[in-house]
Amino acid sequence: MSDKVILNYNGSELDLPVSTGSMDEKAIDISKLRSATGLITMDPGYKNTGSCESKITFLDGEEGKLMYRGYPIEQLAEKSSFVEVMYLLIKGNLPTQAELDKFVNDINEYNYVSEDLIKILDAFPSSAHPMGVLTSLTAALSAFNPKCVDVSSEEEMYRAAVTLLGKFPVLASWTQRKVKGLPVNYSNDKLSYVENLYQLLFKKPGQELDLDPVIIDALDKLLILHADHEQNCSASTVRLVGSSHAGLFASISAGISALWGPLHGGANQAVLEMLEDIKNDGGDVEKYLAKAKDKNDPFRLMGFGHRVYKNFDPRAKIIKVAADNVLEKLGINDPTLEIAKKLEKAALEDEYFKSRNLYPNVDFYSGIIYKALDIPTEMFTVMFAVGRLPGWIAQWMEMRQNNEPIGRPRQLYTGAPLRDYVDIEKR
Numbered sequence: 001m002s003d004k005v006i007l008n009y010n011g012s013e014l015d016l017p018v019s020t021g022s023m024d025e026k027a028i029d030i031s032k033l034r035s036a037t038g039l040i041t042m043d044p045g046y047k048n049t050g051s052c053e054s055k056i057t058f059l060d061g062e063e064g065k066l067m068y069r070g071y072p073i074e075q076l077a078e079k080s081s082f083v084e085v086m087y088l089l090i091k092g093n094l095p096t097q098a099e100l101d102k103f104v105n106d107i108n109e110y111n112y113v114s115e116d117l118i119k120i121l122d123a124f125p126s127s128a129h130p131m132g133v134l135t136s137l138t139a140a141l142s143a144f145n146p147k148c149v150d151v152s153s154e155e156e157m158y159r160a161a162v163t164l165l166g167k168f169p170v171l172a173s174w175t176q177r178k179v180k181g182l183p184v185n186y187s188n189d190k191l192s193y194v195e196n197l198y199q200l201l202f203k204k205p206g207q208e209l210d211l212d213p214v215i216i217d218a219l220d221k222l223l224i225l226h227a228d229h230e231q232n233c234s235a236s237t238v239r240l241v242g243s244s245h246a247g248l249f250a251s252i253s254a255g256i257s258a259l260w261g262p263l264h265g266g267a268n269q270a271v272l273e274m275l276e277d278i279k280n281d282g283g284d285v286e287k288y289l290a291k292a293k294d295k296n297d298p299f300r301l302m303g304f305g306h307r308v309y310k311n312f313d314p315r316a317k318i319i320k321v322a323a324d325n326v327l328e329k330l331g332i333n334d335p336t337l338e339i340a341k342k343l344e345k346a347a348l349e350d351e352y353f354k355s356r357n358l359y360p361n362v363d364f365y366s367g368i369i370y371k372a373l374d375i376p377t378e379m380f381t382v383m384f385a386v387g388r389l390p391g392w393i394a395q396w397m398e399m400r401q402n403n404e405p406i407g408r409p410r411q412l413y414t415g416a417p418l419r420d421y422v423d424i425e426k427r
Ligand code: SDX
Pocket: 045, 228, 229, 231, 232, 233, 262, 263, 264, 265, 267, 292, 293, 299, 300, 301, 302, 303, 304, 305, 306, 307, 308, 356, 358, 361, 362, 363
């Protein structure tokens, strides 16, 4: 296999080296292209363009495979815990018990959030979308934790990371409490990370909250499955913003905004709204498949398709089984799950979807579990953000540790050629 490509242009040849990744992926290094030929490349949406080398997550879109730091997602979902996966993504290896205990203690040291942030929370109308509140509160953390802003050493970056891991579940829960008109809760160090998240979201004043292991296990698994996904839209946003040496909180705030979009993390909310629409419309899945295929109809089958996976999203397979288990164990008969299965079956047998390799993605079934856990639909993407936080942090740290240059893409200008200014009276 050649280790270079030869570009023939205007009568000259340019050798461009080909790099090989640890899972045998190949990439053309074009860093000398413009200086040698004056050419740039064009690739809207970066469908063929790599932005970095990374050791964190590997996806095989054709085979539908996903691994964090070399460990298959199926094994991590079955055997690990969300807090252990956080450590794995950020530190690069599975922790010993002592390392995990220290990591948990370091996070708990920072799980208190300044009361002044509640004044910012209170300024939002109760109709505010929780993702807009979360991105604002996360950026505001910079003002309350100035030592976490201008970080350069490993120790300073680690402290910023555990500070955010400690405070983020509190901020995420506050957005739900705002939606439900409830007083805010604070962290409880005696609980595990996911148990604490659950009590932050649901504990009511004067109430002893039942921490059902079925619910906690389902939540833990969902968060593991959402923890990272290489250079997706929001992770790339975090890396790009961080490449200017903006602080971690500001970079993550930008990532939250990117995740909010319905083509990305906002899809889990859009899937539930779509399933509810189909249910309220008599459950006619064929009608909605026809809408998804109609180029004159802006409707897309939310939770279907993926930029990288041209096979089943391995996370969707795991979540589909978990959805069945959770609903059965909680004794819930949710007709939207039946509609989801009917829709999936019909789409997977439909030529339009098959010919475009459109399969269910991580968002197709996750909302059904969140709904079963009594999480409001508009909070689904906040839950995605809680899961994705360790991945965003790991990506940001890797970018800074590698001293990557500030991100600044080129463009092909197609606007007006050079022209002189015309005074207004002569226009
Ligand atoms: C996430 O990148 C990541 O890793 C993201 C993520 C993560 O963990 O970070 O996995 C999380 O964002 C999952 C995706 C959630 N979004 C949705 O479920 C929204 C619905 N899906 C689509 O909008 C779409 O599939 C995307 C945005 C996910 C991917 O879009 P692409 O890669 O740009 O593909 P495309 O738009 O070029 O589509 C190719 C063809 C087109 O038809 P033709 O022009 O070839 O005729 O497939 C069609 C599209 O119209 N198509 C769909 C469709 N998705 C693609 N048609 C109907 N319904 C859909 N859902």
